Every structure is written in C-alpha cells, then in structure tokens.
Amino acid sequence: MNMAVQTWIEIGQLADIPPLGARCVKTPHGRVAVFRAADDRVFAIEDRCPHRGGPLSQGIVHGNAVTCPLHNFVISLETGEAQGADEGSVATFAVRVEDGRLFLHADALRRLVA
Amino acid sequence: MTEKLVIVGNGMAPGRMLEHLFECAPGRFDVTIFNAEPRVNYDRILLSPVLSGEKSFEEIVIHGDGWYIDNGITLYKGHKIVGIDRAAKTVRSEHGEVAPYDKLVIATGSVPFIIPVPGHTLPGVLTYRDLDDVQAMMLAAKSRGRAVVIGGGLLGLEAAAGLQAQGMEVTVIHLMPTLMERQLDPAAGYLLQKELESRGIEVLTKASTRAIHGEGRVQSVELEDGTVIPADLVVMAVGIRPNAFLGKEAGLEVNRGIVVDARMQTSDPDILALGECAEVGGLTYGLVAPLYQMANVAARHLAGEIGPVFSDQAMATRLKVTGVDLYSAGDFAEGDDREEIVLRDASAGVYKRLVLKDDRIIGAVLYGEAADGPWFFDQIRNRTDISAMRETLIFGQAYQGGAPLDPMAAVAALPDEAEICGCNGVCKGKIVGAIKDKGLTSLDDVRAHTKASASCGTCSGLVEQLMALTLGDAFNPQAVKPMCGCTDLGHGDVRRLIRAKTLKSIPAVMQELEWKTSHGCAKCRPALNYYLVCDWPQDYADDYQSRFINERVHANIQKDGTYSVVPRMWGGVTSAKELRAIADVVEKFDIPTVKVTGGQRIDMLGVKKEDLPAVWADLGKAGFVSGHAYAKGLRTVKTCVGSEWCRFGTQDSTGLGIRLEKFMWGSWTPAKVKLAVSGCPRNCAEATCKDVGVICVDSGFEIHFAGAAGLDIKGTEVLGLVKTEDEALEHIVALVQMYREQGHYLERIYKWAKRVGIEEIREQILNDADRRRDYFDRFVHSQKFAQVDPWSERVSGKDKHEFKPMATLTMEAAE
Numbered sequence: 001m002n003m004a005v006q007t008w009i010e011i012g013q014l015a016d017i018p019p020l021g022a023r024c025v026k027t028p029h030g031r032v033a034v035f036r037a038a039d040d041r042v043f044a045i046e047d048r049c050p051h052r053g054g055p056l057s058q059g060i061v062h063g064n065a066v067t068c069p070l071h072n073f074v075i076s077l078e079t080g081e082a083q084g085a086d087e088g089s090v091a092t093f094a095v096r097v098e099d100g101r102l103f104l105h106a107d108a109l110r111r112l113v114a
Numbered sequence: 115m116t117e118k119l120v121i122v123g124n125g126m127a128p129g130r131m132l133e134h135l136f137e138c139a140p141g142r143f144d145v146t147i148f149n150a151e152p153r154v155n156y157d158r159i160l161l162s163p164v165l166s167g168e169k170s171f172e173e174i175v176i177h178g179d180g181w182y183i184d185n186g187i188t189l190y191k192g193h194k195i196v197g198i199d200r201a202a203k204t205v206r207s208e209h210g211e212v213a214p215y216d217k218l219v220i221a222t223g224s225v226p227f228i229i230p231v232p233g234h235t236l237p238g239v240l241t242y243r244d245l246d247d248v249q250a251m252m253l254a255a256k257s258r259g260r261a262v263v264i265g266g267g268l269l270g271l272e273a274a275a276g277l278q279a280q281g282m283e284v285t286v287i288h289l290m291p292t293l294m295e296r297q298l299d300p301a302a303g304y305l306l307q308k309e310l311e312s313r314g315i316e317v318l319t320k321a322s323t324r325a326i327h328g329e330g331r332v333q334s335v336e337l338e339d340g341t342v343i344p345a346d347l348v349v350m351a352v353g354i355r356p357n358a359f360l361g362k363e364a365g366l367e368v369n370r371g372i373v374v375d376a377r378m379q380t381s382d383p384d385i386l387a388l389g390e391c392a393e394v395g396g397l398t399y400g401l402v403a404p405l406y407q408m409a410n411v412a413a414r415h416l417a418g419e420i421g422p423v424f425s426d427q428a429m430a431t432r433l434k435v436t437g438v439d440l441y442s443a444g445d446f447a448e449g450d451d452r453e454e455i456v457l458r459d460a461s462a463g464v465y466k467r468l469v470l471k472d473d474r475i476i477g478a479v480l481y482g483e484a485a486d487g488p489w490f491f492d493q494i495r496n497r498t499d500i501s502a503m504r505e506t507l508i509f510g511q512a513y514q515g516g517a518p519l520d521p522m523a524a525v526a527a528l529p530d531e532a533e534i535c536g537c538n539g540v541c542k543g544k545i546v547g548a549i550k551d552k553g554l555t556s557l558d559d560v561r562a563h564t565k566a567s568a569s570c571g572t573c574s575g576l577v578e579q580l581m582a583l584t585l586g587d588a589f590n591p592q593a594v595k596p597m598c599g600c601t602d603l604g605h606g607d608v609r610r611l612i613r614a615k616t617l618k619s620i621p622a623v624m625q626e627l628e629w630k631t632s633h634g635c636a637k638c639r640p641a642l643n644y645y646l647v648c649d650w651p652q653d654y655a656d657d658y659q660s661r662f663i664n665e666r667v668h669a670n671i672q673k674d675g676t677y678s679v680v681p682r683m684w685g686g687v688t689s690a691k692e693l694r695a696i697a698d699v700v701e702k703f704d705i706p707t708v709k710v711t712g713g714q715r716i717d718m719l720g721v722k723k724e725d726l727p728a729v730w731a732d733l734g735k736a737g738f739v740s741g742h743a744y745a746k747g748l749r750t751v752k753t754c755v756g757s758e759w760c761r762f763g764t765q766d767s768t769g770l771g772i773r774l775e776k777f778m779w780g781s782w783t784p785a786k787v788k789l790a791v792s793g794c795p796r797n798c799a800e801a802t803c804k805d806v807g808v809i810c811v812d813s814g815f816e817i818h819f820a821g822a823a824g825l826d827i828k829g830t831e832v833l834g835l836v837k838t839e840d841e842a843l844e845h846i847v848a849l850v851q852m853y854r855e856q857g858h859y860l861e862r863i864y865k866w867a868k869r870v871g872i873e874e875i876r877e878q879i880l881n882d883a884d885r886r887r888d889y890f891d892r893f894v895h896s897q898k899f900a901q902v903d904p905w906s907e908r909v910s911g912k913d914k915h916e917f918k919p920m921a922t923l924t925m926e927a928a929e
C-alpha cells in the first residue's frame with residue numbers, strides 16, 4: 001500500500017484543560033503534556049524538561065511557552081526549544097481540535113523513545 | 115522655508131546628530147534617511163549582549179518607529195544609496211528611489227575587513243557588524259557545533275564569548291602574540307587570555323589563517339602551520355575599513371575615509387560626512403565617543419552656528435564580556451621619555467599599569483578591577499599634574515588625600531566636568547543638572563534625558579551614585595527595578611496602582627498598567643496574584659494558573675516529579691493518634707521517606723501526584739490540615755517546651771506558639787513567614803533568627819522580627835516588650851499584616867524591613883495603637899476568606915483534573 005496513513009487518537013475535550021493550563025497523557029512511551037494557551041490553541045509536547053526531566057505539564061503557562069517547575073527553563077510550546085540562554089529541546093506532537101474534541105497525532109508518538 | 119536634508123546611513127552617528135539638530139534648529143530641515151539595513155537606529159555597541167542572550171533587539175533600539183514619525187522623518191529602510199549626483203543634488207537608491215537634497219550627510223559607517231584566504235566566501239563564514247550577522251550567528255549556534263573566530267580584538271572576543279554563551283565550542287585565532295594588543299599591553303592581554311581559557315574558550319595566538327575548507331559550507335579552518343581546526347561557523351573579526359565608496363564615486367576627496375574638515379564638511383560645501391566613514395585630521399575612528407563629538411559638530415554646522423570644531427581626544431575602551439573587568443585608555447606604548455607604575459595582585463587576578471610622561475598620566479590599562487578607569491581617564495584628559503600623588507596614584511582615587519574615601523565620597527569629589535559616561539560623553543555636571551532641573555528619580559529617566567549609561571551600561575553604578583548623591587534618601591535604586599520584562603513598573607508602583615485604581619483582576623492590572631505582554635510571565639503573574647489576594651480578600655478570585663505548582667497542588671514538588679506532604683503539627687506538638695495516622699498513611703501509600711523537618715514536624719516524601727487526594731483524605735480524618743510547607747504564606751511556628759515543663763521557662767511558650775499558628779495559618783504573604791517562641795532567653799526555639807520571634811521573659815514577651823537564617827544569616831531586631839499574650843498576638847499579627855500590605859513579592863520580612871526602615875515599623879506597630887488595631891482588623895478580615903484547609907477542599911473534589919492524567923493510552927492505541 002502506498003497510501004500515507006495518519007492516525008489520530010482522541011485524548012479528551014478541550015474543556016478538560018483549564019485555560020493557561022495543562023494536563024498530561026500517559027503513553028507506553030512516556031508522558032505527553034497537553035497545553036491550552038490563552039487563545040485556546042492546544043499544544044502537545046513531551047512532559048520531560050530537557051534540563052533535568054522536570055514535569056513541564058506542572059509549569060506556569062504564559063504566551064506560547066511554559067516555565068519548568070523545577071528550575072525555570074522556559075520551553076516554547078510551538079517548537080519545543082528552550083528559550084533565552086538555556087539550551088535543549090523536547091519533542092512536539094501534532095494535536096487537532098475538532099468540535100471541542102482533542103486528537104493527538106499517533107505517528108509522532110511512536111518516535112518518542114521512552 | 116524648510117530645507118531638504120538627506121542622510122545616507124542610519125547608524126549611531128547620524129542618529130545622535132539629528133537629536134542635536136532637532137534641539138538647536140527645530141523645524142529647519144525636512145529630513146529623509148536612506149538605510150541599507152532594513153531597520154531603525156539601534157545601539158550597535160550592544161550587539162554582543164544580544165548575541166549572548168542577555169538582551170533582546172527591542173532593548174537596544176535607540177529610536178523606535180514612533181520617533182521618526184514624531185519628527186517628520188522619512189526613513190527608507192533597506193534602501194541602499196548607489197549614486198550621488200552632485201550637479202543635480204540628488205541621491206539614488208538601488209530600488210530607483212531618487213531624492214533631492216539641499217544638504218547631504220554621508221554616514222555609511224565601516225565595512226568589516228575580510229581576509230581573502232581561499233574559502234572565505236563559503237556559506238558559514240560571517241562577519242560581525244550588524245543585527246543580521248548576530249541573527250545568523252545565533253542560528254548557526256543552534257547546532258551547538260564548533261565556531262572559529264578569526265581575530266582576537268574587541269569584536270572577536272565579544273563574538274567568541276557570545277557564541278560560547280549560545281552553547282558553541284569556540285576557538286579564537288589571533289595573529290599577534292597577545293589579545294587586544296591595540297588596547298592592552300602584553301601583560302593584560304595575557305591575563306585576559308588566561309581568563310577566557312579558564313571559561314573554556316580556546317585561544318591560539320601567533321596563528322595565521324591559511325585557508326577555510328568545506329564542501330558546500332564551512333567545515334574547518336587551516337592555519338599556516340598546518341593545524342586544522344574543525345568549524346561549523348567562522349566569524350571574521352579582523353578589522354574594519356571606512357565605507358567611503360559613495361564619496362569616492364561622487365568625486366569627493368577621499369583618503370582612508372571621506373576627508374572632512376574639523377566641521378565635518380567634505381570637499382563639497384553641501385555635503386557633510388561623519389561617523390566611521392569620515393577621516394578628520396588624517397584619522398578615522400572606530401569608537402562612538404569621537405563619533406558623537408562629530409555628531410554634535412555636524413549638527414551645529416547644519417544649524418548654521420559657528421559652533422565647536424572636532425578635536426582628537428584620548429579614548430577609552432572596555433570589553434563587554436560579562437564577568438571580565440577591563441579598561442584601557444590613552445597611549446601606553448613604551449618610550450624613553452616615559453615612566454610606568456605597575457600594580458599586580460596575582461591572587462586576585464588584578465593588574466594595573468599607568469604610563470606617565472612629564473608628571474602626567476598618558477595611558478592606563480586596568481585588568482581585574484577597573485572601577486578607577488574613568489578617574490584615570492579624567493586625569494589623562496585634563497593633563498593633571500600628578501607629582502603630588504605619585505606614591506599612591508596607582509591605588510586610585512580613593513587613596514588620594516589621606517584616608518581612603520568611600521565610593522560615594524569619591525563620586526562626590528569629582529569635578530563637574532568629570533566624564534561619567536564614556537560612550538556618550540556625558541559629564542557629571544550635566545547629569546546632576548538634569549536630575550535637579552527635570553526632577554528625575556529613576557535611572558531610566560536619567561538615561562532618557564542625558565544618555566548617560568544608555569549604551570554599554572558599565573557606568574550605571576556611577577550614575578546611580580550620582581543620583582543618590584543628588585537626591586539623598588529620595589533615591590532608592592530598588593524602587594526603580596521593573597517587576598519583570600512585561601512592565602517598566604516596579605513592585606512598589608504596581609502595588610500602589612492596584613489600590614489607587616481599584617484593580618481587581620490580573621487582566622485589569624495588565625490592561626490598565628499597560629503590560630507589554632498579553633498574559634504576563636512566570637515572574638509577574640504569581641506576584642500580581644498575591645497582591646490582589648492581599649488587597650481584595652473578599653472580591654478577588656484567586657487565579658489558580660498564576661500560582662507555582664506547589665501552591666496549585668498544595669504539596670512540594672520533588673526532583674523526580676513526586677510530591678512531599680507536610681501536615682501541620684501545631685507548635686511542634688503531636689500525639690499518639692496523629693503519629694499512628696501518619697504511620698498508617700505511609701504504609702498504605704508506600705511512601706518511601708518519612709523525615710522530621712527543621713520546622714518541627716513530619717515530612718512524607720515521594721508521594722505520587724495521583725495519590726495526593728487520598729493521602730490527604732486519610733490525614734484529614736485524623737484531624738490534620740495542610741502545613742503549607744510549599745506556600746508563600748505562614749509556615750511553621752517553632753516552640754520550646756516552656757513553663758509547662760522546663761525548669762527555666764518563664765511563660766507558656768508552647769501555648770503561645772500554638773495560638774499564633776492557629777490564628778495565622780492559611781494567610782498568604784509576600785514570601786514565606788516563619789515564627790518561633792522560646793520560653794526564656796536561652797532561646798531553644800531559635801526565635802532570634804526567624805521572620806518573627808518571641809522571647810518570653812518574666813516581665814512579659816519580647817517581640818523580635820526581621821531575622822534570617824537561610825540564604826542570609828541575620829539576628830532579629832527587637833520590636834519591643836509587651837506584658838500579655840494577647841498583646842503579643844496583636845502586635846505580631848499587625849506586624850505581619852503591615853508586611854503583607856507593603857512587601858514585594860518574594861521579599862522576606864528582613865528585606866522588607868531594611869527597605870522601609872526598622873524605626874518606621876516600630877513607630878507604626880509599637881507606638882501607634884490605632885494603626886496597629888487597623889492592621890490587626892484587616893488581617894482578621896482577610897483570614898475569613900483565607901483560612902480554609904486546601905487539602906479538605908481538594909478531597910471534596912476541587913481541581914480534580916489536576917491529579918489525574920487526561921488520558922492513558924495503551925500500546926495498541928498508540929501503534
């Protein structure tokens with residue numbers, strides 16, 4: 001088969017995440033943090049800070065970035081890159097919002113090495 | 115009639131010229147600027163802090179778009195001028211735009227010099243001149259690869275430090291035996307090299323580049339001796355050449371630069387040149403101080419004044435690499451007619467050298483301790499006869515005239531014409547004058563009005579001392595610090611405006627106080643949330659998302675993402691029932707560590723986030739409430755056994771401690787608050803290093819405050835002695851409320867007390883009974899809304915989402 005198959009997995013509702021907040025999704029490959037920015041854009045990134053593994057889903061969300069709760073790395077939700085003088089990055093995953101329902105792109109998930 | 119003034123180039127020199135021109139001949143010219151760079155005028159000096167990530171481009175803009183509009187200037191961004199028609203008096207841009215002029219100013223700056231070795235045109239070979247270069251370097255740095263910087267002068271070293279800060283491995287190749295040989299003597303150059311090497315920057319001196327290699331993009335640099343250094347990025351910083359091309363094409367007299375007279379006029383009376391492209395008296399310049407002098411001269415000339423003429427003056431340089439303290443000024447070559455004074459302190463890494471001629475300083479090199487630089491520079495420029503102070507000269511200004519002066523006195527002693535800001539040529543008299551005449555109170559105001567410390571910033575300390583000197587107690591450098599990058603207002607201003615404008619929500623604060631970001635950041639949001647909680651206890655709805663995770667889930671996050679749970683143990687007293695409940699919880703939830711804390715209670719560490727509500731439910735059944743070990747709020751009240759058991763106890767210290775804790779728990783404060791009550795001056799509860807402490811004595815209760823025993827150590831101050839327990843409670847509560855209302859977020863009581871003054875606090879809390887009562891009442895009112903156990907709230911379902919994953923995907927779903 002030559003058809004490119006895309007798999008989207010439903011993970012919940014937009015309303016499950018408070019604005020400027022985050023929830024996490026457990027997967028066999030590790031945790032994914034799903035964020036809801038002020039303008040209701042939704043982002044999904046690996047829930048492991050590149051610094052020392054802090055749970056990014058527990059950080060403070062501001063703009064399209066989150067500040068890690070452990071030592072304040074600021075991670076871009078769009079690119080997964082650490083901002084400012086810090087270095088490192090986390091994997092980002094595609095999410096789709098349809099009718100208030102959230103779907104995570106499964107293909108990228110597989111690339112997440114636990 | 116307005117005349118048409120056209121300027122080619124929009125760098126620092128013409129920008130400054132226009133400021134002078136609008137001051138001395140407002141409305142005289144209709145100004146058009148063509149700039150090859152597609153942006154407004156910015157502070158080129160500060161590109162290095164942008165490269166190292168310490169500043170953003172917005173922070174180094176000198177004239178924003180609004181300034182051009184306000185002054186009616188037409189700015190063509192990204193328009194390079196390719197020809198001047200002197201007969202028709204027009205200029206033409208590469209996009210074909212033609213503009214007529216009455217007066218033309220050429221300010222095209224310099225072009226970086228590129229060594230034409232094989233491979234110099236490969237992608238990945240950059241120069242260091244403008245923002246585009248910086249952006250290209252930052253992009254290349256994302257690879258975290260290796261960079262080679264060719265050239266160990268000022269620019270090269272700033273580039274090297276910046277690239278290293280961006281995560282690259284950096285090698286500097288320098289042709290000469292020591293670094294920055296034009297500004298530093300060999301000894302200082304050597305110290306600088308050692309410093310850079312100790313930071314992990316490799317430095318190769320006496321190294322000449324033979325070729326740059328790479329397929330499609332740079333891969334390595336080869337030296338004359340055959341060494342090959344791998345490189346993903348090469349920065350050439352080997353010097354600059356005045357950009358005199360346009361002048362030459364137009365037939366103006368050109369030598370190294372465009373030749374101008376001492377009033378910046380070229381060989382064509384209607385054309386001026388200034389900045390790095392201009393050559394005056396046979397010299398060209400590459401530092402802003404002389405360029406700013408040119409700017410002033412040119413403005414006066416254009417305004418039709420007889421005005422000042424340009425004169426060559428000694429120049430001073432500093433290297434803007436964070437943590438390197440280095441200053442050089444004047445001429446320090448050796449010579450038969452010269453003497454030198456040298457001071458070395460190898461252990462402190464200090465080296466100072468003064469070059470003297472005929473009892474006058476003509477050059478100075480300072481390394482490791484450069485605070486006296488501007489003072490030496492002053493002596494150089496004023497040609498001060500130093501024979502009287504020769505013995506102590508090298509020790510600097512503080513040692514002149516007997517006893518060492520404190521830095522403040524040293525600044526006070528400076529004459530009015532002493533230069534404070536070297537970049538912008540601003541003297542003490544001008545700064546002091548502006549502070550007084552314009553009523554300036556903040557460093558930013560002084561920068562805006564005088565330009566002092568507005569460029570490289572190294573003289574900020576001096577400017578602040580001048581402000582302190584001029585304004586006395588009215589100047590408080592703390593007060594002018596903005597809360598964070600989202601606002602220019604300091605904590606004090608924000609707190610004041612929240613009350614003055616009755617702002618009752620975070621969006622309202624951000625809107626009314628003109629926040630620069632849409633939703634603030636992790637620094638300002640928690641602070642604003644606290645200020646609103648404190649000021650409007652009844653009306654404000656706590657913004658959960660603006661709280662740090664610990665305060666959101668009411669437990670302390672640990673390094674592995676688990677949490678610790680610390681229940682209150684009032685005054686450090688517990689019981690068999692409580693201990694049994696803790697033991698049961700520990701076993702039931704398999705909690706790995708149980709520890710007695712430094713705050714006289716028990717910490718259960720390593721609890722899984724999902725288990726928190728169930729753990730709290732069980733603890734709650736035994737009567738426990740949250741210990742707020744995570745909160746910017748009341749933490750512990752330590753006590754000793756006191757009169758109930760101890761043979762020395764004078765009062766019931768345990769009882770008072772418990773009473774205080776039960777009265778005050780749940781309150782939010784600017785930073786954490788810890789109390790202790792000791793039963794006698796033996797002070798077993800360590801009350802004299804707490805935020806608030808009580809020492810019981812026979813005659814009553816001695817109340818202490820403003821102690822510290824964490825990052826800083828400081829004994830408490832005594833507030834006063836009161837007779838009864840009730841009075842002690844009222845005083846302590848009022849004191850904490852005063853702190854709640856005035857403290858800046860994250861400022862502990864001892865820092866707040868230092869800011870507002872111990873006397874002031876004593877006056878309001880001890881001596882003014884009405885005030886004390888008011889503070890007390892406001893605290894009590896606020897407790898009505900604050901004293902709710904967050905654990906039991908969450909056990910009954912509040913913020914449920916916080917403790918559960920949104921979804922758990924199985925292998926099949928993800929495959």
Ligand code: SRM
Binds near residue numbers: 712749823
């Ligand atoms: C548990 C405990 C250590 C222990 O095992 O004994 C502790 C643990 C922590 N302390 Fe502490 N401090 C503990 C008593 C102290 C004390 C001693 C005391 O309270 O008598 C001090 C010195 C007094 C003081 O407060 O200044 C102390 C000064 C600090 C500081 C420095 C604060 C300062 O302004 O100087 C910090 C850092 C901070 O707050 O920013 C800190 C921060 C921390 C944090 C919260 C670090 C963090 O941000 O994650 C630790 C949390 C561990 C946890 O999850 O429980 N801890 N810490 C103690 C808990 C006391 C309690 O029952 O609530």
Ligand SMILES: Cc1cc2nc3c(=O)[nH]c(=O)nc-3n(C[C@H](O)[C@H](O)[C@H](O)COP(=O)(O)OP(=O)(O)OC[C@H]3O[C@@H](n4cnc5c(N)ncnc54)[C@H](O)[C@@H]3O)c2cc1C
Binds near residue numbers: 124150
């Ligand atoms: C990284 C760095 C750090 C520095 N640090 C210091 C320091 O610490 N202290 C100090 O005193 N000096 C320092 N300097 C030097 C200082 O920045 C320069 O001396 C100063 O900016 C020169 O000003 P200028 O107006 O002559 O030229 P520039 O600021 O270079 O401006 C010239 C402008 O003209 C434009 N232009 C050129 N040709 C044309 C054309 N044909 N048509 C239209 N536009 C044209 C260019 O694009 C450029 O924008 C530093 C320079 C750099 C690059």
Ligand code: SF4
């Ligand atoms: S002193 Fe306090 S902050 Fe430091 S490691 Fe120990 S508990 Fe943690």
Ligand code: FES
Binds near residue numbers: 068069
């Ligand atoms: S683990 Fe995220 S900043 Fe340290």
